[in-house]
Amino acid sequence: MAFRLSNSVIGILNAVTLLLSIPILAAGIWLGHRTDGTECERYLSAPVIALGAFLLAVSLAGLVGACCRVTWLLWVYLLAMFVLIVALFGITVFAFVVTNKGAGETVSGRGFKEYRLGDYSNWLQNRVENTKNWNRIRSCLQDSKVCQKLQDKNQTVAQFMASDLSPIESGCCKPPISCGFTYAGATDWTPATNATPGTDPDCATWSNNASSLCYGCQSCKAGVVATFKKDWKRVAIVNIVFLVFIIIVYSVGCCAFRNNRRDNAYGRGGWKGAGYAA
Structure with missing residues (x-):
């Protein structure tokens, strides 16, 4: 047959x-x-x-x-x-x-957006808030050297502020603009001497240490979620x-x-x- x-x-x-x-x-x-x-x-x-x-x-x-x-x-x-x-x-x-649900917030006079974790779905928030999950994600971010690559560009403050940063670069490699820090480099920011503690806990979490930066910030988790959202779409x-x-x-x-x-x-x-x- x-x-x-x-x-x-x-x-x-x-x-x-x-x-x-x-x-x-x-x-x-x-x-x-x-x-x-x-x-x-x-x-x-x-x-x-x-x-x-x-x-x-x-x-x-x-x-x-x-x-x-x-x-x-x-x-x-x-x-x-x-x-x-x-x-x-x-x-x-x-x-x-x-x-x-969720999107980056446009910052006046900036080429990049900033991200807040609370703007996204509860399921995604819970995934990155989990300590075990976040430690693994943080390790991946550090291994990728995404912030180091941003620092290596040696941009002026005007160039940096006009940059179209990725969600992870915006959330993890710099403190939130609302903190009022002074730009010294893409991953080097100086707190104002007369600054008072803000309502954003990320302001106190930020560190110029290359292994810390804003990897523990809510904005960094939001940047990761925003990246997940884009990729999942x-x-x-x-x-x-x-x-x-x-x-x-x-x-x-x-x-x-x-x-x-x-x-x-x-x-x-x-x-x-x-x-x-x-």
Whole structure:
């Protein structure tokens, strides 16, 4: 019997996915075992390994199930794809819900915005307020040397104030403008001698020490949340495109599964009326 088109399509798609899963899995293992790796890289290794292993297992099930007519493997493949569709749909909706609230505040005469943690969703606030989570995020920020790169620009005060700083640069590398500190460098600020304690606790948290800066500030946590929000919006849009693709593949897989069942039934004794077939 001629090889069904849907089986061929599923076989090709899963062969490609299988090849892609191998470098993903290898990259995750490499990140987790680097002797000079950062804490951030080691933290990322677990989800990368999980993604690679999942793609590898599902691709093998789909490839063998479609090409070798193993119906139960194709059933496992379709079940995994269905779970993936439901998970992607839930994640996409959740991402839009938790990132719907909050935005940076424009500062008069400044090229950058400032960020307040209370402006964002409670779920995101709770994630960065968690001590264990924040220590890990703080380690990643320090390893990335984002503030050091800002300092290395050696900007004048006018250039700095006109800069379009990223949320993390604005929240973590400088104190809030409301504190009234004097600019001496991107990460070097001098408190006013006659300043009185402000209502913003970040004013007292700020330190010119390169390992401290405003990494303990609420503004820094808000900058991280603002970055998460921006990235999650992009991921959610990509998820929608990927979800449509997965649904199409799932539909083709259902056709291949139906073909397998029909072919297996035919092999066990033929269909009724097969004698009339050409």
